């Protein structure tokens with residue numbers, strides 16, 4: 092297949108980024124790249140509880156990817172390339188509009204029934220914060236409509252306020268076809284998310300069950316907890332960072348880590364929920380993934396037609412750390428304006444997430460969390476996300 096050849100070519104250029112300034116110019120020995128996983132065996136809802144050989148193969152690949160990197164490429168997901176291209180083109184067209192037009196869907200007009208600041212809507216450059224520092228990107232966030240959240244009556248018992256997540260999604264008038272295309276995209280990508288968490292359930296069951304555990308993992312556990320996924324879709328625009336530092340070279344290998352005040356397109360973070368399905372334009376070197384060694388950053392350059400997938404905090408909690416929500420960041424010093432559209436396939440807002448008993452045993456560690464709802468975790472994050 093000609094496409095395989097293309098993938099191999101791309102991955103050979105997935106070289107580690109050096110952190111130590113003194114090593115600048117040297118090349119590290121090649122570090123394993125992110126794996127490529129074909130999800131097609133899990134796109135069909137199972138009719139019985141046994142896995143096919145191709146499902147078992149995919150499940151093993153997922154277990155290995157989630158154990159080592161927490162990141163992988165996903166192919167054969169069923170969304171046509173033309174649709175992916177259209178989503179990115181519309182994002183680019185939106186961000187090219189004058190600021191005053193983009194502010195027509197500002198998040199400052201979106202919060203809850205009373206209006207005011209919310210998490211839904213447009214966020215201008217410098218408004219997003221990661222790790223206490225401003226990010227150099229602009230974005231629009233859409234969430235599952237709040238009216239769909241099943242058991243929200245538990246809210247506001249003096250402990251939390253869901254206000255920032257209430258309100259309705261804000262859609263731009265221009266480009267005029269953005270809303271229709273994106274709403275259709277949400278439907279399609281939700282199915283991909285479901286296939287991925289079904290495969291992850293299988294992966295966990297196959298790797299954990301039958302290994303001196305009293306309890307087994309229910310391979311459908313993630314599907315059940317995401318059947319009303321409180322998803323988030325972000326449309327992000329990244330201007331090229333100014334290369335103000337002398338250490339910065341033309342490549343992504345600049346010793347940016349030694350410059351504690353270096354500008355970030357998006358500072359290092361983990362994602363919050365289950366599974367992130369990232370669609371990004373072809374700009375190389377921008378998205379960087381922290382290697383297991385804790386110091387080396389790997390480029391997660393896009394592969395045409397594939398999603399970059401990573402697991403979030405709730406997966407780490409469920410598996411009691413067997414799988415890690417890996418840190419990543421964006422430093423865009425490449426050419427042009429970069430756009431990406433991550434889709435966060437998350438648990439239901441009120442799903443209680445605690446370490447699975449079988450995973451606790453398998454990990455040989457105490458439970459890493461006592462359990463709480465995904466909504467609580469999300470609110471704790473969202474409230475610190477804006478300047």
Ligand SMILES: N=C(N)NCCCC[C@H](N)C(=O)O
Nearest residue numbers: 220221222360362363435476
């Ligand atoms: N749902 C997710 N992952 N949204 C994007 C998170 C980007 C990092 C965020 N500013 C933070 O500080 O966590």
Ligand SMILES: O=C(O)CCC(=O)C(=O)O
Nearest residue numbers: 325327371378421431433
């Ligand atoms: O734009 C990207 O490549 C990744 C963005 C990201 O990590 C996020 O929004 O959580």
Ligand SMILES: [Fe+2]
Nearest residue numbers: 360361362419
């Ligand atoms: Fe992220």
